[in-house]
Every structure is written in C-alpha cells, then in structure tokens.
Amino acid sequence: MAIPKDARITLDPEEIPKQWYNLAADIGHLEPPLNPVTEKPAKPEDFAPIFCKPIIEQEGSTQRYINIPEEVRENLIYLNRPAPLQRAYRLEKYLKTPAKIYFKREDMSPLGSHKGNTALAQAYYNAESGIHTLTTETGAGQWGTALAMVSNLFDIDTTVFMVKGSYEQKPFRKTLMHLYGAEVYASPSEYTEFGRKILKEHPDTTGSLGIAISEACEMAVKDEHTCYSLGSVLNHVMLHQTVIGLETIEQMKKAEIKPDYMVACVGGGSNFGGFTFPMLRDKIAGKTDCEIVAVEPKAAPSLTEGKFRYDFGDTAGMTPLLMMYTLGHEFIPKGIHAGGLRYHGMSPLVSAAYEKNLIKARSYDQPQTFEAGSIFAKTEGIIPAPESCHALKAAMDIALECKEKNEEKTIVFCLSGHGLIDLYGYEQFIEGTLPSSSA
Amino acid sequence: MAIPKDARITLDPEEIPKQWYNLAADIGHLEPPLNPVTEKPAKPEDFAPIFCKPIIEQEGSTQRYINIPEEVRENLIYLNRPAPLQRAYRLEKYLKTPAKIYFKREDMSPLGSHKGNTALAQAYYNAESGIHTLTTETGAGQWGTALAMVSNLFDIDTTVFMVKGSYEQKPFRKTLMHLYGAEVYASPSEYTEFGRKILKEHPDTTGSLGIAISEACEMAVKDEHTCYSLGSVLNHVMLHQTVIGLETIEQMKKAEIKPDYMVACVGGGSNFGGFTFPMLRDKIAGKTDCEIVAVEPKAAPSLTEGKFRYDFGDTAGMTPLLMMYTLGHEFIPKGIHAGGLRYHGMSPLVSAAYEKNLIKARSYDQPQTFEAGSIFAKTEGIIPAPESCHALKAAMDIALECKEKNEEKTIVFCLSGHGLIDLYGYEQFIEGTLPSSSA
Numbered sequence: 001m002a003i004p005k006d007a008r009i010t011l012d013p014e015e016i017p018k019q020w021y022n023l024a025a026d027i028g029h030l031e032p033p034l035n036p037v038t039e040k041p042a043k044p045e046d047f048a049p050i051f052c053k054p055i056i057e058q059e060g061s062t063q064r065y066i067n068i069p070e071e072v073r074e075n076l077i078y079l080n081r082p083a084p085l086q087r088a089y090r091l092e093k094y095l096k097t098p099a100k101i102y103f104k105r106e107d108m109s110p111l112g113s114h115k116g117n118t119a120l121a122q123a124y125y126n127a128e129s130g131i132h133t134l135t136t137e138t139g140a141g142q143w144g145t146a147l148a149m150v151s152n153l154f155d156i157d158t159t160v161f162m163v164k165g166s167y168e169q170k171p172f173r174k175t176l177m178h179l180y181g182a183e184v185y186a187s188p189s190e191y192t193e194f195g196r197k198i199l200k201e202h203p204d205t206t207g208s209l210g211i212a213i214s215e216a217c218e219m220a221v222k223d224e225h226t227c228y229s230l231g232s233v234l235n236h237v238m239l240h241q242t243v244i245g246l247e248t249i250e251q252m253k254k255a256e257i258k259p260d261y262m263v264a265c266v267g268g269g270s271n272f273g274g275f276t277f278p279m280l281r282d283k284i285a286g287k288t289d290c291e292i293v294a295v296e297p298k299a300a301p302s303l304t305e306g307k308f309r310y311d312f313g314d315t316a317g318m319t320p321l322l323m324m325y326t327l328g329h330e331f332i333p334k335g336i337h338a339g340g341l342r343y344h345g346m347s348p349l350v351s352a353a354y355e356k357n358l359i360k361a362r363s364y365d366q367p368q369t370f371e372a373g374s375i376f377a378k379t380e381g382i383i384p385a386p387e388s389c390h391a392l393k394a395a396m397d398i399a400l401e402c403k404e405k406n407e408e409k410t411i412v413f414c415l416s417g418h419g420l421i422d423l424y425g426y427e428q429f430i431e432g433t434l435p436s437s438s439a
Numbered sequence: 440m441a442i443p444k445d446a447r448i449t450l451d452p453e454e455i456p457k458q459w460y461n462l463a464a465d466i467g468h469l470e471p472p473l474n475p476v477t478e479k480p481a482k483p484e485d486f487a488p489i490f491c492k493p494i495i496e497q498e499g500s501t502q503r504y505i506n507i508p509e510e511v512r513e514n515l516i517y518l519n520r521p522a523p524l525q526r527a528y529r530l531e532k533y534l535k536t537p538a539k540i541y542f543k544r545e546d547m548s549p550l551g552s553h554k555g556n557t558a559l560a561q562a563y564y565n566a567e568s569g570i571h572t573l574t575t576e577t578g579a580g581q582w583g584t585a586l587a588m589v590s591n592l593f594d595i596d597t598t599v600f601m602v603k604g605s606y607e608q609k610p611f612r613k614t615l616m617h618l619y620g621a622e623v624y625a626s627p628s629e630y631t632e633f634g635r636k637i638l639k640e641h642p643d644t645t646g647s648l649g650i651a652i653s654e655a656c657e658m659a660v661k662d663e664h665t666c667y668s669l670g671s672v673l674n675h676v677m678l679h680q681t682v683i684g685l686e687t688i689e690q691m692k693k694a695e696i697k698p699d700y701m702v703a704c705v706g707g708g709s710n711f712g713g714f715t716f717p718m719l720r721d722k723i724a725g726k727t728d729c730e731i732v733a734v735e736p737k738a739a740p741s742l743t744e745g746k747f748r749y750d751f752g753d754t755a756g757m758t759p760l761l762m763m764y765t766l767g768h769e770f771i772p773k774g775i776h777a778g779g780l781r782y783h784g785m786s787p788l789v790s791a792a793y794e795k796n797l798i799k800a801r802s803y804d805q806p807q808t809f810e811a812g813s814i815f816a817k818t819e820g821i822i823p824a825p826e827s828c829h830a831l832k833a834a835m836d837i838a839l840e841c842k843e844k845n846e847e848k849t850i851v852f853c854l855s856g857h858g859l860i861d862l863y864g865y866e867q868f869i870e871g872t873l874p875s876s877s878a
C-alpha cells in the first residue's frame with residue numbers, strides 16, 4: 001500500500017492565489033450599511049476616521065476579483081500558506097460511512113487559526129497608507145494575537161484592548177500578544193476617555209467586546225496615524241479570507257474531488273465566508289449544486305433563530321447599522337468555549353447568501369461539538385479548536401446521514417484552527433462538567 | 440518581487456524517506472550496553488521483558504539503512520510530514536548578518552514537536568509483534584502525549600506514568616493524553632508494586648522520572664502483551680528520528696543549499712541525532728566539512744561538562760549501563776522550562792560522535808535562550824519551544840560571528856517544536872522573573 005494521493009493535497013508557495021474573490025460582485029443587491037446617527041447609507045468618509053483608504057474601497061467594492069499585492073502573497077508564507085487539504089480516512093472508518101471527508105487545515109498557521117489571513121492584508125494596506133499603529137479589541141485573544149503577529153511583518157505597532165475578564169483569565173493569550181510586541185490593555189482601561197468613563201461608573205466591571213471596540217476606535221479617531229482593525233463581519237475581511245476557499249478549489253481540481261457539501265462554522269462569518277464564497281460563486285453561476293452549510297452554536301444562533309434586519313455591529317450601538325441576521329445587539333451569548341462564535345450578528349454577505357437560500361445552517365449544543373472534537377483527536381490526531389468542532393460535528397452528522405442512505409457523497413469542511421491553547425473545554429468534557437450552551 | 444524559491448522548501452508526501460539511516464554503521468566501534476547486575480555486555484534477551492523483538496534488533500543493528508515499513512510512512516502524514524525547511528529571511532535582516540539561516544520545522548506536527556517520529560515507529564513494531572499496551576514515563580508531558588497520539592493509529596493502548604509534580608502542575612498535558620485515549624497515572628502510583636512501595640516510604644513525594652520509568656517497566660515486565668517505550672537516548676530512537684535529517688538533506692539538494700553549520704538542541708539526543716546523523720554520514724565519508732553543533736542547557740551540560748563513561752540511563756540505577764557523556768545518574772538538573780533537555784546523560788551514538796570530535800557542543804543559560812525565542816517570535820512569527828530556543832540561540836550566535844568575519848555562511852538549525860503549550864517561561868521572560876539555569 002502506498003500513500004494515497006488524496007491523503008494530503010498540498011500546493012507550492014507560488015500557487016498561493018494571486019487574486020481574492022469578492023462575493024459582492026455576484027450576490028445581487030446588498031442593503032448598504034447605514035450611518036448610526038443619520039440612518040442614511042454610510043458614505044466612505046464615514047469610515048475614514050477609523051479605516052485607511054484601500055480598506056474602505058474594498059469594503060464598498062463590487063469588483064469580482066481584487067489583486068493580492070505581491071507583498072501580501074509573500075508574507076502568507078509566515079502563516080504557513082498554502083494550507084493542506086487532507087482526507088480524514090480514519091474518521092471515515094470510525095463512522096463506517098461511505099462518504100468521503102476532507103478538511104482544509106487552517107490549524108497549521110503558527111497562530112493556530114485562520115485569523116491571520118485578513119490581519120496580514122489589513123496590516124499591509126495600513127502600512128502602505130502611512131499608518132503607524134493599529135488598534136483592535138479582542139475577547140478570547142485569537143484576533144488580537146493574529147494582528148499583533150502580522151503587524152511585525154510590516155513594522156507597525158499594535159494596541160489591543162482585551163476584555164478584562166479574559167485578560168485576567170487567559171494570561172497566556174496576553175503573553176502571546178506581548179511576545180509579538182503588542183501593547184495590551186485590560187478593557188475598560190485608563191488609557192482612553194471612554195474607558196475612564198466606564199471605570200468611574202462601573203469600577204468592578206469585567207468589560208465587554210462592545211466597550212473594547214469603543215476604546216480601540218477612540219484611539220484610532222484621535223490620531224491620524226492610527227487606524228482600527230476588525231477581524232470579522234465586514235466585506236473586506238471576507239474578501240481577504242477567500243484565500244482559504246480559492247486554495248481549496250485548486251486542491252480539489254488537482255485531486256479530482258467534487259464536493260457535495262462544504263461545511264464551516266460561523267460566528268461573525270470570516271472563516272465560513274473565506275472557505276465557501278469561491279464555491280458559492282460557482283453555485284450562483286450554476287456550475288455546481290454543492291450544498292454549503294454554516295454551523296453555529298446554540299448559544300448564538302443568529303442564522304437559525306435570528307432576524308434579517310438592520311442592527312448595530314457592536315453591543316454599545318456605535319458602529320454603522322448593518323443589514324444582517326441578528327439576535328439583537330444587546331443579546332449576550334452564554335459563555336461557551338468557542339469564543340470566536342459568540343456574536344449576536346452575522347456578516348452581511350453571509351446573511352445575504354442565507355436570505356437568498358444559497359446556503360443552509362445548522363446549530364449545535366456545546367457538549368456535542370466537544371464530543372466530535374474528541375473523536376477527531378483519536379482518529380486524525382488533531383485537537384480541533386472549539387469553534388472548528390462545530391464544523392466537524394456537522395460534517396460527521398452529514399457523513400452519518402450518507403451512511404443511512406448509503407450515499408457515497410463528498411464532504412469538505414474547514415478546520416479553522418487547533419485547540420492547543422484552549423484545552424480547558426476539553427478538560428471539562430473529559431470530566432463530564434461541560435455545560436450545555438443552548439441560548 | 441516574487442516569493443523566493445528558498446522561502447519554504449517542501450516535499451510531497453511520497454517523498455517521505457523510504458529508509459532510516461543508522462549511524463551505528465559508520466561511527467566505528469561502540470562500547471556495548473552492560474547488564475546492570477553482571478556488568479557484562481547486555482544480550483538481546485536482557486531487553487526482551489520490556490521491548491519487542493524488532494525494536495531489540497534495531498537497537499543492536501549496524502546495518503546502514505533500514506527500510507521504513509510502508510504503514511509507518513503512510514502514517515507519518517498524521518505528523519504532517521514531510522516537514523518544511525524554511526529560510527529565516529526576517530531573522531537574518533534583524534541580525535544584519537551576511538549568513539543565510541534555514542530551519543527545519545518539526546513544530547508543525549499536531550503534537551508540536553518531533554517526538555512523534557519514533558513513537559509512531561515504536562507503536563507500529565509493537566502492534567506487529569502482538570503487543571496490546573505500551574507503557575512509558577513522561578516528565579513535562581511531550582513524550583507521553585506523542586505516544587498516546589500515535590498508538591491510536593495502530594489500535595494499541597497507552598499507559599503513561601507522569602511525574603506527580605508535573606501531573607499536578609500541567610493539567611493540560613494530562614488533558615491532551617486523555618483526549619488521545621491514554622491512561623495516565625500520577626507517579627508514584629498505587630498501580631504498581633514499586634509505586635506502592637515508594638508511596639509507603641515517602642507519601643508526600645512529587646515523584647521523579649526514575650520512579651516513573653520503574654513503574655512503566657514493571658508493568659511491561661509483568662504482562663506479555665505489554666511493552667515499554669522510550670522517547671530518547673537509545674539507538675533505535677535515533678534511527679527513527681533520522682527522517683528529519685534525511686528530509687532536510689533532500690530539501691537542501693532541491694534548493695541547492697550547502698550547509699556550513701547544522702545546529703540542534705540536545706537533551707537525550709533524539710532531535711539532534713535525527714537531524715544531524717545523515718549529515719554526519721556524509722562528513723565521515725569526507726563529502727562535507729559541515730560543522731555540526733549540539734546545544735545544551737547550562738543546567739544539564741552533559742557534553743560540555745560531563746564525563747565519557749558507563750552510567751545508568753535512569754536515576755534509580757535499574758537500566759543497562761550505557762557508555763555515554765554523563766553528569767552522573769544522580770545528578771538532578773535545575774528545573775528549567777526546557778524540560779526535554781533535563782537529562783543527566785546523552786545518547787551513546789551522540790556521545791561517540793562527540794568523543795571522536797565529529798561534532799561540537801555549546802551550552803547556554805535559560806534567559807539567553809528565551810531572549811532568542813522572543814526575537815524569533817517577532818521576526819519569524821513562530822513561538823519556539825524552550826528546548827528549540829537553545830538551537831536557535833546558537834544559530835543566531837553563529838550568524839553574528841559570520842557578521843563579524845563578514846562570511847556568507849549557511850546555517851541550518853532544527854526547530855524541534857513550538858512553545859504554545861508551555862508559555863509560562865515566556866511569561867516569566869517578559870516579566871523579568873526568569874531564573875538563570877546554570878548548574
């Protein structure tokens with residue numbers, strides 16, 4: 001027996017995509033973001049205090065393909081791109097399914113997740129625009145870590161406002177950001193006016209993403225060489241993440257894989273959008289009837305239980321209003337381990353695709369997803385991130401449905417990251433103390 | 440500017456080596472291990488109670504090349520082999536050195552280190568020999584995790600005796616082993632006679648590697664379907680690890696890289712041996728004058744400060760006597776973060792190479808190595824394991840020596856693993872509380 005050709009499908013560095021794919025070109029009419037004060041469509045200049053010009057242009061662009069600058073392509077090497085596409089032979093055997101299961105390995109980035117793909121592009125454009133400092137918020141710490149790491153590649157500084165609760169509970173995430181050279185403040189902080197105001201009113205607060213966003217934006221607004229950077233939801237973030245799906249399509253061509261299902265987890269939508277939008281392009285063009293499945297936690301079921309309407313992107317109600325599936329901006333998801341999926345809303349592009357019935361959605365409770373993750377650890381040897389366990393669980397369920405119907409379908413899911421830095425959830429799972437996550 | 444060809448040099452899965460290289464064929468006379476009771480050369484049957492037959496044969500073999508079973512090659516995919524060889528362009532720039540620096544990426548295994556390479560081969564041979572259970576000891580937890588993970592690939596069980604101090608201080612390593620399905624006992628345990636004896640005499644002991652080895656061996660001796668597995672030091676372990684160096688040589692050929700230095704950290708010798716022995720073969724054959732450098736911690740300087748003599752492999756004095764560089768089997772290294780380098784002795788093959796002046800050695804103090812690691816994090820984006828920081832530090836020093844002499848030399852070092860599961864040392868480094876490690 002030789003190594004099967006589709007055991008792991010790799011690409012060479014020079015095969016990193018040369019263009020991103022922009023779903024806004026093909027999805028049809030998109031309701032524009034609204035200025036939160038005037039409730040009129042937001043103009044590019046509304047974003048100028050916090051984003052640099054190329055990012056604002058990409059945010060509003062309907063151009064189908066956008067060139068990836070050569071400096072961005074080169075630096076994707078540092079995120080270990082191209083990422084392999086791998087077949088889960090042992091998982092298939094465990095499930096006794098006739099289905100074929102493949103997974104795209106975003107876990108191989110030194111950051112442990114897909115987050116660096118957009119962080120890198122954003123750092124590049126900001127550096128090109130003369131920006132010296134990027135600010136952002138982080139909850140669990142993945143996004144802040146990603147931005148801190150890639151900013152070094154373009155010699156810009158990073159300031160991260162980390163939700164105080166996480167800052168105190170996740171010292172190693174803070175260590176990682178410090179190692180990458182970032183300034184990290186527990187939010188609310190004494191560093192901003194808004195932070196000081198909150199601290200005065202609520203001295204014992206453990207903070208929130210909403211507060212942290214406000215602090216990061218305040219810092220960006222106040223300095224012309226400082227911009228704000230967002231890790232999910234917006235169109236330009238989805239755009240940058242399409243390297244995931246474009247590589248996957250190239251790999252599937254190479255190995256003659258025709259997917260019947262493409263599956264990814266969704267929080268704000270960035271790994272889902274990045275992984276599935278290029279396939280959605282082909283679906284809209286009538287070239288495939290691949291079923292595209294978004295998987296969310298029961299704790300934040302914006303697609304399966306939310307409403308499609310205008311809502312704020314943040315909790316505090318300061319961002320532009322976005323047309324999206326939302327549970328209401330004041331909805332606070334339960335404290336699940338899949339911190340990256342704890343979001344009340346959904347990327348407007350993902351929302352539009354769902355509204356148009358181009359994609360499906362499923363939701364799972366926390367213990368089910370960790371059980372899937374523990375099976376994956378034993379069969380494939382990789383510990384999936386709690387977020388990625390959602391995609392995995394859905395892929396396994398679809399494979400079992402194929403078994404019932406005796407259908408030899410092909411399922412491709414996105415392993416958005418590994419769980420080595422967040423093993424506490426697995427510890428609870430093993431000890432039987434992992435709580436349900438239903439909203 | 441396009442992506443430089445040597446930015447990352449990859450191999451396809453089918454290019455995984457087909458044979459291991461055995462340095463015992465070329466190193467000349469090796470003093471045999473001695474039976475600890477008779478002090479006569481140990482016979483194969485001396486090892487039979489704890490090792491399976493193919494492992495014992497490999498341990499004593501002087502055959503130059505040993506075929507890698509196809510099942511082992513296939514499963515190396517699960518360790519993300521072949522591993523990339525990457526150029527540290529940004530580190531070179533930071534150091535302003537004319538030297539070229541490359542590093543072999545053993546950090547990309549889902550285990551986070553090179554340990555799986557031999558674990559996999561050992562699990563295979565034991566499964567083939569009808570063994571149902573493998574036992575081992577683990578200190579910090581890396582080796583136990585590796586064995587637990589790969590044992591699943593061959594459907595054998597793993598029992599790990601984890602030094603009680605680590606068991607209590609490193610809950611996530613225990614979680615990882617549990618996730619991979621291993622039984623994990625805090626050692627000394629109630630599970631073995633020896634453990635019960637120790638517990639009776641010293642009820643409050645935090646354990647030691649010596650005790651844990653004794654418990655693991657007792658379990659192997661008592662059951663004919665149970666064998667013991669060791670993660671370093673012995674010849675068969677070095678043999679299995681040569682996939683690292685064989686891949687590296689192949690990659691260097693592809694990219695026309697002629698190394699002037701090959702550098703790796705040494706504890707028991709497994710990543711060093713695996714990485715450098717194939718180059719040592721060429722050096723012995725007079726085909727290269729590449730300088731081969733072993734880097735050890737000041738806390739356990741067996742090569743730079745130890746003596747070449749017969750000594751026990753364990754602390755308790757129960758194993759065969761090995762001819763090696765040693766600080767004495769009762770030497771207890773300071774509690775440095777590079778737990779994988781805390782060993783009183785040295786692989787007999789590495790020791791023989793050092794005795795014959797075929798390799799050089801350097802030693803570093805803990806804070807220097809973490810400083811190197813933090814520079815690597817900022818420049819190359821990867822957090823090196825505390826062990827790997829030793830190799831990195833030496834590579835950086837050599838690059839600076841090249842700068843002084845204005846020599847455009849090529850340095851290749853082994854990044855034996857990442858530090859994402861052990862960030863505490865970096866936290867101490869950042870906070871300025873990291874202690875010196877001098878012995």
